Amino acid sequence: MKLQLSNDFELIKEKYIEVIEHTEHMEEHARWVYGQHPTDELLKGYMERNEMYTYMDGDKVAGIVAITMYQGDDYEPVPWEIPLKKDEVASLHILTVCPEYQGKGVARKMILDIIEHAKKNGKKAVRLDTLATNIPAQHMYESIGFQYRGKQNLYAKNTGWTDFLYYEKILLRNEGGV
Numbered sequence: 001m002k003l004q005l006s007n008d009f010e011l012i013k014e015k016y017i018e019v020i021e022h023t024e025h026m027e028e029h030a031r032w033v034y035g036q037h038p039t040d041e042l043l044k045g046y047m048e049r050n051e052m053y054t055y056m057d058g059d060k061v062a063g064i065v066a067i068t069m070y071q072g073d074d075y076e077p078v079p080w081e082i083p084l085k086k087d088e089v090a091s092l093h094i095l096t097v098c099p100e101y102q103g104k105g106v107a108r109k110m111i112l113d114i115i116e117h118a119k120k121n122g123k124k125a126v127r128l129d130t131l132a133t134n135i136p137a138q139h140m141y142e143s144i145g146f147q148y149r150g151k152q153n154l155y156a157k158n159t160g161w162t163d164f165l166y167y168e169k170i171l172l173r174n175e176g177g178v
Helices: 009-022 040-048 106-120 135-144
Strands: 002-005 052-057 060-068 089-097 125-131 147-156 160-170
Touching (some): 002 106, 009 040, 009 052, 009 060, 009 089, 089 106, 106 125, 106 135, 125 135, 135 147, 135 160
Parallel strands (some): 089 125
Antiparallel strands (some): 002 052, 125 160, 147 160
């Protein structure tokens, strides 16, 4: 399987809708409602900035993720292990695994490939957030070496006010810190 940049809006949209409609516990773990989150505008924005990736199993899409090679302003209040400039961080957004690949370790493989991608791009950390109710994702992130760094109670159209948990994996270390 390999990570590949994608600008195929119709394919990406179709796959997110498929995930939303056919993922067990969607209403608890991610609470995605297409049109509220993710939206056409969100997906198109990632594509315009060359930040939308598919995780391909031959010619089949196994997963999708947006990877930004910077940290957004909404991550500023989080008490990260070490202060880094926004462009020293890769951030993961709307990571998903297509229904036929769920439960097969694809998300883990995908994140490990994303970590390598971030390293190749000179990033010092990978950061992400997840809903506090998404216990399976939290366990997976922690098993890969991500550390919990904090919580924010935020409003989103699809969730209302809810707790988002923030995780970080430091990629480069030296005796002076990072």
